[in-house]
Structure formats: C-alpha cells, structure tokens
Amino acid sequence: MYQIDFKTPCHIHFIGIGGISMSGLAEILLDEGFTVSGSDAKQTELTDHLEAKGAQVFYGQRASNIGDGIDVVVYTAAIHKDNPEFEAVVEKDIPMLTRAELLGQMMKNYKQALGISGTHGKTTTTSMITEVLLAADQDPTVSVGGILPSIGGNIRVGGPDLFVTEACEYTNSFLSFYPTMEIILNIEADHLDFFKDLADIRRSFRLFAEKLPVHGLLVINNDIEQVEEITKGLPCRVVTFGQSEGSDYRSVNVRHDAYARAEFDLIKEGREMGHIVLGVSGDHNVSNALAAVAVCLELGVPMKQIQDGLHKFTGTNRRFEKKGEIGGVTIIDDYAHHPSEIRATLSAARNYPHKKLWCVFQPHTYTRTKAFMDEFAKALSMADEVILADIYAARETDNLA
Secondary structure, three states: OOOOOOOOOOOOEEOOOOOOHHHHHHHHHHOOOEEEEEEEEEOOHHHHHHHHOEEEEOOOOHHHHHHOOOEEEOOOOOOOOOOOOOOHHHHHHEEEEEEHHHHHHHHOOOOOOEEEEEEOHHHHHHHHEEEEEEEEOOOEEEEEEEHHHHHOEEOOOOOOEEEEEEOOOOHHHHHHHOOOOOEHHHHHHHHOOOOOOOOHHHHHHHHHHHOOOOOOOEEEOOOOOOHHHHHHOOEEEEEEEEEOOOOOOOEEEEEEEOOOEEEEEEOOOEEEEEEEEEEEOOOOHHHHHHHHHHHHHOOOOOOHHHHHHHHHHOOOOOEEEEEEOOOOOOEEEEOOOHHHHHHHHHHHHOOOOOOEEEEEOOOOOOHHHOOOOHHHHHOOOOOOOOEEOOEEEEOOOOOOO
C-alpha cells in the first residue's frame, strides 16, 4: 500500500474531492505542502475554497483528468469501478487509496490521534471536543463531518500533537485508522446495506477497539448493551461514561432551560466535578457531552476550559440548527436519518417553545427505510403532524420493491 509521508509531499488526486470528508483531507494536505488535484460533479463552496488554496479541481469526471505526475489517487465508496477516472487510474497503474486508508495514514503523523465513533453523535461530539480544545488554547488538527462555525468550515489545520476526527463504521472504514485514543458513543443497527445485522456491527466496533495500542485509551458508553463484549481483554486503558451505575463519568440533576438546552452536574468516579451548561438542546447531547468531558479531562484540559467550551458550542450546521422564523413558525433543520436520531431530535423539539410540532422528513436510502419501517413510524409519531418526502437514494437504486 502506498504510504503518505508529511516529510515528502507528493501529488495526490481525489476522485470526489467536493465531499465533506474528502475536501477536509485535501485541505490538510494542501497546508502540508502537497500538490492536490481532484474532480467532482459540480462546483460548490467547498471546491471554491480548495481552489483558492491552490488545488486544481475538474468539474465532471473524465479519464483526461488523470494526467501525468499524479503519485496516488484517493477515492470513496461512492466511486464504482466503471467510473472513467477510476478506469484511467487502473490503466496507468497509479497507486490508489480509499478515503479511509488515507485518513488512517495521516493519523500516523500526529503524536495523538483521536477517533470518535458510534452510530449517532459523531459530528456533534467531535465539534464539542474541538470547542473545548480551542477554549483551552490547544492547537488540534480537526476533521469533522459538518460545518462548524468556530473553525469556519469542516477542517482545522493545527500542530503535530493532536489529530481529532470522526471514525465511521460504514464499510468498516474505521478499521483502516491508527488511533491512539477512541470514543465509542453508542452501537445500534444501521447501514444494513453493508452489515448483516447488529452482531456484525458489534464485531466491527470490537475490532476498532482492538486497534488501540497498549498505551492507548478507550472512552466508551457504559450504557451499551453487553458493553463488556467490546472492552473485555483490551490491552489499553478503558474509561466509561453513561447513566449506568459504575460508570466513571455520569450526569446527575439534568434539567433544561426554556429552549431545551441541558445542564447537569458532573460526577467522576463518585466525586462531583462541577456544573456543565450546554449550548445545545436534547438529552442525547448530555451523553455526547459526557464523552467529550471524559476525553478532554484525560487529555489534561482544566475543568474551567471544558465548561467554557461546552457552553460556547451551539451546534454544527444541520444538527438542530435554527434556520429562522416566518409567520409565527420556527424552522429547525436536523440531519437525523435513523429512528433513534429522530426520537432524539423530536424529544428536544418537544421541550422547545411551540404550540404544534410538525415534522417534515425525507428518508435516507431505500435499505435503511425498509429495514426500520416500523421504528420510523413509531419515532415520527412523536410529532403532531408529519410530512413525508420521497426517499433520498444517495448511493442506492430502488431495487427493493
């Protein structure tokens, strides 16, 4: 496998450079002195930003985009073997890496690499940790799966000490990573177009945990069913958070303000550590915050900076994001696309000032819709009125009828 080395920058070409993750990795490499080119279907703010930083971006994917001088090509799971650029790369025998393989190799260039995983909450928890580290005047490099206003996008290029990134289980991407620290937020059935069942998903998370070195750290939700199957026999140190008795980090006296923003008292190993006031809504974000607190304390961040960072964090784009008000209607945008996420979002909305709760929902992928049809119905029933849009196909075709 081709090896990326920050000490010897080369020419990297991205097939699908405009994606939220691919664009972030491309930006890090540009700032590290690499020559970056890539292609995407259309021009966006992300591709404009990359071009302004020196990347060459082609619009439309053609074999002619694969010119001479390219050292390695990076592609995502959305790129199929009949893609004209993919075919040209194979014909020219240019080394190839998946997005996950590239990200894993980049982790090796940092003293500490933190991967935040889980079925839900990765983007929010990554963003919370970023806000805390910035409040503590740390200099992390960050790759987040959403737009975080405080860093002006989805990427922050910092120093060589700490790399913070989301770690997605889909297609076992996170098994290509080399973390020294991990968070596992939760484990539920999802991505059943790839995984066989929940047991298959749990096996992948166990393999992810096993990637940690002896000196590594796993921060895991103690409320995960049979959590010991994930943690038993690991050589690294394990720290737990959650509501279960015996969790190292717990929240007590949870309450919400008039806009559903939570606050709670933090208990660490039976000792009260301080009061946490969040700038985001929902009980699910209490759990996300516990994970962020745990890893930041383990990194040596003072409690005052943790409190300041979490209070300052008001969310990323499309995570319970208030878009505005019109005609007495408050519009909230959220990326929730799994029944558990919908329940969490609607639970937060029910604590938000309103007279009637409408939910406009677009199902994401045919396989997920079919697999969780009953669960979707139950979750959506939390709203007073529901409007359903056509299924968003994403990477799929409708062959499930």
